[in-house]
Amino acid sequence: MSTEALRIVWIYPDLLSTYGDRGNLLILAARAAARGIPVETYEVRSDQRMPNSADIYLIGGGEDGPQALASQRLIADGGLHQAIQQGASVLSICAGYQLLGHSFFAKGVQCAGLGLLDIHSDRGETRAVGELRGDIDPRLGLPPLTGFENHGGRTHLGQHAAPLARVTGGIGNDGQTEGAWAGKILGTYSHGPALARNPAIADLLLKWSTGADRLAPLDDTWSEKLRGERFAAAIPA
Amino acid sequence: MTERIMILPVWQLAVMFRSGTLAGVTDGMPLIAKVATSVSKTAAALSRAAGRGDGSVIGGWIGLKIDPDLLAHLAAGRAVALVSGTNGKTTTTRFTAAAVGVLGRVATNGYGANMPTGHTSALAKEGHTPFAVLEVDEHYLGQVIDQTKPQVVALLNLSRDQLDRAKEVAMMAQMWKTKLAAHPEIKVVANADDPLVVWAASGSPQSVWFSAGQRWLDDSFVCPESGHPIERAQGDWWCTGCPLRRPRPSWVVEDGGVFDPNGDWHLVQLQLPGRVNIGNAATALAVAAQFGVRPIEAVHTLKQVASIAGRYAQVDKEGRNIRLLLAKNPASWLEAFDMADQAPTLLSINARDPDGLDTSWLWDVDFAPLRDRPVLITGDRAFDLAVRLQVNQVQFRHVQTFDEALRSVPPGRLEVIANYTAFQDIRAELDRVN
Numbered sequence: 001m002s003t004e005a006l007r008i009v010w011i012y013p014d015l016l017s018t019y020g021d022r023g024n025l026l027i028l029a030a031r032a033a034a035r036g037i038p039v040e041t042y043e044v045r046s047d048q049r050m051p052n053s054a055d056i057y058l059i060g061g062g063e064d065g066p067q068a069l070a071s072q073r074l075i076a077d078g079g080l081h082q083a084i085q086q087g088a089s090v091l092s093i094c095a096g097y098q099l100l101g102h103s104f105f106a107k108g109v110q111c112a113g114l115g116l117l118d119i120h121s122d123r124g125e126t127r128a129v130g131e132l133r134g135d136i137d138p139r140l141g142l143p144p145l146t147g148f149e150n151h152g153g154r155t156h157l158g159q160h161a162a163p164l165a166r167v168t169g170g171i172g173n174d175g176q177t178e179g180a181w182a183g184k185i186l187g188t189y190s191h192g193p194a195l196a197r198n199p200a201i202a203d204l205l206l207k208w209s210t211g212a213d214r215l216a217p218l219d220d221t222w223s224e225k226l227r228g229e230r231f232a233a234a235i236p237a
Numbered sequence: 238m239t240e241r242i243m244i245l246p247v248w249q250l251a252v253m254f255r256s257g258t259l260a261g262v263t264d265g266m267p268l269i270a271k272v273a274t275s276v277s278k279t280a281a282a283l284s285r286a287a288g289r290g291d292g293s294v295i296g297g298w299i300g301l302k303i304d305p306d307l308l309a310h311l312a313a314g315r316a317v318a319l320v321s322g323t324n325g326k327t328t329t330t331r332f333t334a335a336a337v338g339v340l341g342r343v344a345t346n347g348y349g350a351n352m353p354t355g356h357t358s359a360l361a362k363e364g365h366t367p368f369a370v371l372e373v374d375e376h377y378l379g380q381v382i383d384q385t386k387p388q389v390v391a392l393l394n395l396s397r398d399q400l401d402r403a404k405e406v407a408m409m410a411q412m413w414k415t416k417l418a419a420h421p422e423i424k425v426v427a428n429a430d431d432p433l434v435v436w437a438a439s440g441s442p443q444s445v446w447f448s449a450g451q452r453w454l455d456d457s458f459v460c461p462e463s464g465h466p467i468e469r470a471q472g473d474w475w476c477t478g479c480p481l482r483r484p485r486p487s488w489v490v491e492d493g494g495v496f497d498p499n500g501d502w503h504l505v506q507l508q509l510p511g512r513v514n515i516g517n518a519a520t521a522l523a524v525a526a527q528f529g530v531r532p533i534e535a536v537h538t539l540k541q542v543a544s545i546a547g548r549y550a551q552v553d554k555e556g557r558n559i560r561l562l563l564a565k566n567p568a569s570w571l572e573a574f575d576m577a578d579q580a581p582t583l584l585s586i587n588a589r590d591p592d593g594l595d596t597s598w599l600w601d602v603d604f605a606p607l608r609d610r611p612v613l614i615t616g617d618r619a620f621d622l623a624v625r626l627q628v629n630q631v632q633f634r635h636v637q638t639f640d641e642a643l644r645s646v647p648p649g650r651l652e653v654i655a656n657y658t659a660f661q662d663i664r665a666e667l668d669r670v671n
Contacts, residue, residue, distance in 0.1 A: 013458075014458040014459060015458075015459060018397070018405070019595065019597040019598070020599060020600030020601050021600075022600055022601065023599075023600030023625075023628075026600070026628050026629075030628045045466065046466070047466050047477075063405050063406075063407055063408075065407065065464060066459060066464075069464055129594075148594070148595050148596075148597065150595065192597030192600065193597050193599075193600040196621070196625070222623040222624045222627055223624055225620045225623070226620035226621060226623070226624055229620050
């Protein structure tokens with residue numbers, strides 16, 4: 001950890017915050033605070049410099065125009081690249097996930113991404129909207145993923161990125177795999193407040209950034225009820 | 238759309254046609270439109286009689302099947318105002334119909350049936366009226382402009398709402414802008430405090446700006462024209478990268494009333510709660526003024542508007558005074574917290590088709606204002622809300638049914654805040670209160 005307090009940055013909420021993306025910041029901060037870990041949170045707007053010394057970076061979903069703009073600014077800024085070289089963790093969602101890759105499509109044009117994840121994205125024939133679920137890569141030691149997806153993109157993984165999950169319902173990257181991870185970077189199409197349904201992912205990010213092997217358990221009764229309900233809900237064909 | 242579609246046998250349609258009245262509204266219409274109007278009215282009456290709904294959709298649905306141009310035929314010869322936006326449409330439409338009513342009879346879709354089927358039903362039902370005031374779903378505004386040739390269009394606001402299905406907010410603004418630029422004859426009454434609305438109306442030569450304040454800002458941090466950040470200070474806003482900025486409003490809400498373009502201030506007294514409804518009332522006066530209604534003549538009519546399809550309704554049951562507040566999206570939740578008394582509060586959340594299937598918007602709402610009162614939660618998606626409230630440090634209790642909620646609070650006021658289908662469910666428990 002770079003300083004005493006755990007530092008969490010929400011990247012460009014002015015551009016990438018379409019679907020309750022703030023939830024991930026709130027959940028991470030609450031779960032850290034509940035373990036007695038001091039937390040500082042920063043909302044860094046697109047007209048501000050991106051700090052390179054934080055521990056966790058969150059980047060959320062957005063419309064095509066803001067997505068392309070966010071990618072341009074992050075490439076020009078360079079702060080996120082430096083932070084990752086220094087060992088920061090990243091949770092990227094939907095449009096934010098796409099723009100960490102080599103390229104993505106926005107408004108019908110191929111745009112350069114940050115190249116931090118070995119993925120590239122293009123357009124699917126249909127929009128993927130609905131419940132998403134999958135079995136997470138066993139190396140991460142996490143319970144199954146549940147989320148809601150809403151995206152037109154399809155994402156293809158290179159050899160330096162592993163799927164975050166195998167799809168058991170919904171589309172994800174391509175109907176087979178969902179999301180990607182490499183090092184301490186996570187990407188998912190489970191949009192918006194993905195951590196609300198997947199608190200174990202929040203705890204994984206906290207472990208990565210604090211170096212702790214284990215964290216004190218929290219009362220997750222409501223999260224567990226929510227997860228149970230969502231896994232039991234039928235996925236529309 | 239809670240109303241079910243009835244499939245009628247052909248013989249029944251024939252009976253309806255013979256028994257239908259063709260006088261009044263249908264004079265001068267093509268025969269097919271007369272038939273369609275008659276059948277539409279009769280089907281609506283049947284739907285009400287059968288207890289299937291309030292008849293505000295079914296009649297128009299059948300009428301449009303018979304004559305696809307029926308809405309245009311029914312609108313011809315009337316002075317039409319359309320009201321659209323994400324929030325406040327139904328209330329503003331009701332206020333506007335009341336205000337324009339000082340000039341003559343007004344046809345209006347007062348029950349929130351805001352798609353062309355609802356417009357068709359409303360116009361067919363009222364017969365010939367000199368005026369029509371129609372609430373329009375924001376996706377259908379372009380189509381309804383083409384069909385009804387309105388003199389006035391009111392644009393209230395644009396924010397995120399059911400994004401799993403709806404067009405994203407900026408696309409909606411672009412659609413409005415293109416349509417209004419192609420119709421310079423329309424007077425556009427538009428919200429100066431909402432950058433997306435201002436941008437959408439900016440191509441129109443006849444804009445009338447109103448200011449009613451705006452609490453929800455999260456969808457307008459970025460300029461829709463240039464993509465640069467929008468700065469705000471003391472109610473003003475401007476783009477940091479292009480000339481788009483807040484226009485000077487000629488109608489301004491202040492101190493529980495409204496300044497008109499002459500600088501005269503009118504006290505607005507309403508039965509409906511909240512600052513947001515003063516804004517809706519002011520907007521209605523601005524729209525009515527485009528038809529020549531002086532605010533001083535119309536402001537008293539607004540006080541007659543009580544609950545609207547259950548919204549703001551108060552019901553006394555088992556010693557509890559239950560008040561129903563509808564909140565459909567983040568912006569309207571903030572307004573509901575502003576209206577609600579500091580009393581036990583039941584929150585109910587569903588995510589069925591009319592609500593949107595996605596509950597992520599719960600994280601765009603700050604529920605902290607509820608920390609000082611007892612909170613109960615229910616609905617199909619109560620667990621999503623539970624996780625949100627826990628992180629928001631709001632204490633709550635989960636109840637399975639509305640009755641359980643009622644029994645869990647002491648006699649006195651119970652505020653109920655619910656999203657669309659959850660609201661309808663509770664309204665059904667209360668005998669479909671209006």
